[in-house]
Amino acid sequence: MVSTTLVNVRPWGAPASDVTVDDGRIAAIAAHDAARPPEPDDVPGEGRILLPSFSDVHVHLDSTRVGLPFRSHSVPEPRTLWDCIMNDRENWRDAGASVAERATTTLGRAIGHGLTSARSYAQVDADCGLERLAGVVAAREAHAGRADVQIVAFPQAGLLLEPGVPELMDAALREGADVVGGIDPCGLDRNPVAHLDIVFDLAERHDVPIDIHLHEAGELGLFSMGLVLDRIRAHGLTSRVTLAHSFALASGLPAVAGVLDRIAEWDVALTTVAPGPREGLPMTDVLARGIRAGLGQDGQRDYWSPYGTTDMLDRTWQLAFTQGWNRDALIEHALAVATVGGRSVIDPAAPRLTSLEDRPGLAVGDAADVVLLRGDTPTAAVMDRDGGRTVLRGGRVVAQDGVLLG
Template sequence: MTLTLLHDVRPWGGAPADVLVDADGIREIAAPGTIDPAITTADAVTIHGDGGILIPSFSDVHVHLDSTRMGLPFRPNTAGETRWSHIMNDRENWRSAERPVAERATYTLGRMIAQGATRVRSHAQVDADSGLEKFEGVLAAREAHRQRAAVEIVAFPQVGIHLEDGVPDLLDAALRSGADLIGGIDPCEIDRDPVRHLDTVFDLADRHGVGVDIHLHEGGSLGLFSLDLVLERTRALGMTGRVSVSHAFSLADRSPGVDRALEQIAELDVALTTIAPKGSLSVPLDLPVERLLQMGIRVGLGMDGQRDYWSPWGDGDMLERTWMLAFTQGFSRDDLIEDCLAIGTWGGASVIDAALPRLAPGVRPGVAVGDPAELVVVRGDTPTAAVMDRDPRRIVIHRGRVVAQDDELT
């Protein structure tokens, strides 16, 4: 088994150390130069960290690799103002991209890994227009980088499940062909039949033994109603710890119904993912992340689209998205900014794997003996400085092996 010695790194910005890792995890942490030289000289590949900060690798738990245009010529955004207009804009333009889905997804996933993400959950659109083509493109990207990152794929019905014929069968086929989770989207606003939409999602999950990840942009009381239907089915099917809700904007308005929803989310161990949106006083979109951490609710961070037909935002760098999370939350204290860094790294990992220890305010897991060897070395005087500066010089480790260094795949 290959050993890697990370020489002179600072776990979560602490004292300098040497860290010995292999495919199974972190084996030893000791003062620089004190790990058994018989091991390090004969069996280990030594990587010099030069005093960089060692943190868990980034986890992008909400991305759409099938729609990315990263690496291609810039196209102005031609979508309208509504969510439906964005969905249709994607449908009208995706086939005219300069590269097929598999090539675009593979390129973007490579950029994400090079910048420090080794755990990814990507949605792949399945609908009557694209069939399984987008899903198969994301499958190809996962295979291309299977030695560099762990990738989950969500079979995602972006255009609804029951508006067009044959979509449930296509979702079933995607799950039989390698999708890890079944998705859903705004059951009231898109399909306009929330019970039927969610019954189909949870029936597919139950039949295939997979988890669920629901896009829930619906805000206010409508969103809380849809969320209650999700929680009801989670409880009925015994799916504690196997359901995620993306966006969950209805939890941002701090209305009285939010307290009850959060209590149920914590009880049923439903995970939440955010893309660090910037809302307003009249339309709040930002999740109360510190409260979520205090309640032991799993919360992760994602990039969402990446310079696609929805928006020009997204460049594959989860350290930048961590900065955005701290910014949109209005944080300036170092401990709160570090909480955002923990969400962008270990928080997302716990969304993918509910067995991992939970985050809490001020808790900095992921760099102790026995933790997975999913790591990244970033540059900065402190973790907060690393978030502010976002130096591209990084060392990325997946299963104990360096897979990228200084913004290049190895």
């Protein structure tokens, strides 16, 4: 049995404790004993805040340019989704490093900031085939001892607009992808029946979950959500579907409440990249219904956007800011969404958030996937986003002060 003690830590900002980890799980939590003799395997907490580690559940590791020279945003205005797709297609091979190198660098930096689980998209289309998937798989393998990475086979350019894409998606699910993706069945492919036929057929044949990007706004987006929810009911896929972005839920239309009720009924997960009040999820309404929700960084310094730092604590601040949250309890809840909330998106059986005050993930028996942060309180940690972090996966230190170990 491998035993480690995190000495003088503050779980979720509570009074100082000593947390014992055995075989990768939290075995005991006791008040900090300043007189306790140090052990060789102790992890010095130094009074830092102990949190569950971060989960980025909406990241495009195949498009990142983190670590490379900065390039100005090159999509002409007013930009459309298709403009962005084609601009990426024209540039990604000339990024200056391979997909595997870029994805590995970006994932490593995210781990250094406190991440130990992620769901990454890997583009599959007639242009790149499975090349971008292979790059994300390589990054997952490079950091296999430090983080769990679930990969979505993602038809960024649609399933129906170019020949051979459904067959490529099928191959991707045999070659390392864990989830089947979809995108804007009405707005992009303009054939929601055929699009969803392919997505749900692949999910059932490969026994994998589904993750669908829905950029569609307003009534069109709500219509697409309704079609997806109808399919979930017909196929009995409760707890097996995630809707990403879901900008239509920010529309304020009267139908939103009913759609949220159906999302809760079929245990559909939602993910957001905290884009702002016009497109961001109505988080308090989502959380009040017990809907699983997680946070992600999206693309980072790529051909879609110059934003992104690999630090989920930055994106936590952005979630709180764009939601207009000022009270400590709400800002702490943004941390809960960015950590255990994301874990429950990846694994529906994982502990999930039950209220705005719920702070799970650090109880006896929980996995010792944790991060130590500096800060007077969890809210202060979000506001200041200091360095000096220690990241543990399964009770083993995998990053210290941004430097990867092991």
